[in-house]
Amino acid sequence: MAEVINMPKMSDTMTEGVIVSWLKQVGDDVKPGDILAEVETDKATMELENFVKGTLLHIGIPAGGSVPVDALIAIVGKKGEDISALLGGAKPATSAEDKPAVEDKKEDSEKPDAEKNTAPPEKAVDKTNDKIKAEPSTDNKKDAAPVAESTEKETQQTTGDQTQPEEHDDRLKASPLAKSIAKDKGINLAQVSGSGDNGRIVKKDIENFVPAKEMGSAKTPAKETALPQIVAEESFKEVPVSQMRKAIARRLSESKNTAPHFYLTMSINMDKIVAARKQMNEYSDVKISVNDIIIKAVATALRKNPNVNSSWLGDKIRYNNHIHVGVAVAIEDGLIVPVVKFADNKSISHISAEVKQLAEKAKNKKLQPNEFEGNTFTISNLGMFGIDSFTAIINPPDACILAVGASKETVIAENGEMKIAQVMKVTLSCDHRVVDGAMGSTFLQTLKDLLENPVKMLV
Structure with a gap:
């Protein structure tokens, strides 16, 4: 009579086992002491020893599949023996490849309708391959141009003011010494504010004068530079829990x-x-x-x-x-x-x-x-x-x-x-x-x- 081989309890904490590989195939003759398969438990990978003489008539779980302790994993008996009665009460084994699909369906069914029907934002997701790309901000580009343009105009205006010939220096109220120092330094007296009587320009006004170009360069905001475009995608891998x-x-x-x-x-x-x-x-x-x-x-x-x-x-x-x-x-x-x-x-x-x-x-x-x-x-x-x-x-x-x-x-x-x-x-x-x-x-x-x-x- 054919003998059913069940998943043995190989440790005190074992609840299920995974068939790592079958060392015997259906039709092979087996004897007591032969190793039928390698089984992964919660502690180690161990050899499954056979205790029955006969032929391996049935393998109930493929390599990579898992079953609970005491579940049918193989049948050994006489060659050609009818084992349909033994298979009738056996529960189907769980394959490692089948588990993710079941879990995925369960997770999908538990999602609310609103979440199922909500599409992700088009800017963030490329629908053809579900890859998320980081797009550079377009606001930076719009803001950068006016700043650069205004800076250029201010620079031109300032430069123009400083290079104008000093045609009206004689009409300005300034002391001779102030005029002499201004001439030596190339300072336009029209840009100097006088601190003397009735706005008269004196020596200290020339010495304390800061050209408009230098003042402007200190106050002009730095030109904004657009960040380089970085295209990246999130990635991960998922592996079955051993x-x-x-x-x-x-x-x-x-x-x-x-x-x-x-x-x-x-x-x-x-x-x-x-x-x-x-x-x-x-x-x-x-x-x-x-x-x-x-x-x-x-x-x-x-x-x-x-x-x-x-x-x-x-x-x-x-x-x-x-x-x-x-x-x-x-x-x-x-x-x-x-x-x-x-x-x-x-x-x-x-x-x-x-x-x-x-x-x-x-x-x-x-x-x-x-x-x-x-x-x-x-x-x-x-x-x-x-x-x-x-x-x-x-x-x-x-x-x-x-x-x-x-x-x-x-x-x-x-x-x-x-x-x-x-x-x-x-x-x-x-x-x-x-x-x-x-x-x-x-x-x-x-x-x-x-x-x-x-x-x-x-x-």
Whole structure:
């Protein structure tokens, strides 16, 4: 009898899956252990394993399509077997290409009639290709010409006045000295206002005289220049939301909206950690990073502060005896949190090797569910990007997340003297339903003590 293969639930938060590719086709013989397809979940791209011997009789969803958990995706049975009864109750799969069209129609139907019938302004939109062009203002061109013309006329008039021969200088009331100075400077006495008796022009009038051309040039407005014509068009692209991005949006929105966050920030002197790391790498086969040491320090601090290693469950609070530290890893289309389990029981070199392996699998979307589930505390480190400090959103079901910034040279006071030290800022985001300020502060004090005195991690 033919067997129906449904979309399996591959993680605790998975609600639907996308078929990335089919590795077997209809008519192919399959046996238990064969990989039928690659499935994208909200956490990773995983292989869909077959558990039935027979022939692949039906593929219910094409590559690129998505279906909810437990929906039919394939049928395996004997070659030539009638599967019409099995297909009768199956719901049609949703293709990735079909979704935008449905959404577009829905959005269009929800628009009011007035909006549907309203055409965009003709000046702003080119109806042939819906491209918006920025047209230069025509008002500037109309205003610019008269200004230029009037300026030119004023200049000509002023120039003409100054170049007129001084035919009537003798008839003007002016002192001989004023006339002599005016002649030497080429000043037309007809343009000079006298300050002496009965308007007589004297020496100081000539000395204080400012030609009309200079006065005019100071008052004449600058010629307006039309801006060059710039033709541009708005552009954008829209891409379907991946399963991972949907999960990030859903989980972190839920966390931020339901968990009352509060934040505690502390500065830590990292000089001894930098020196210890240098010594460790001289003896370790694995290159140890500062982040590896921070993971070990966090795990040790959690062992000493179990109240922080907890979860809110609605009607009860869970205090975890085991310590599973999640480490946020950035990948191409989002981020994922691989988990270092029982981190307090592992050496720093062990943690370093495991983190590198998990990060590589995460970037290749090859993590298995048990490798990204079960975290009791999470670390998000943006120090490698030069970020001084930041606040992180709590990663459910944890009660806390630690945001780690960069280590930077900072002037500090030590034993009454000023010195330069490598200082790192960390910020603890806490769920106030579970962790109070004193609990979070005590945890940070313990973490600071361990990082500033790394030998204590070995005790």
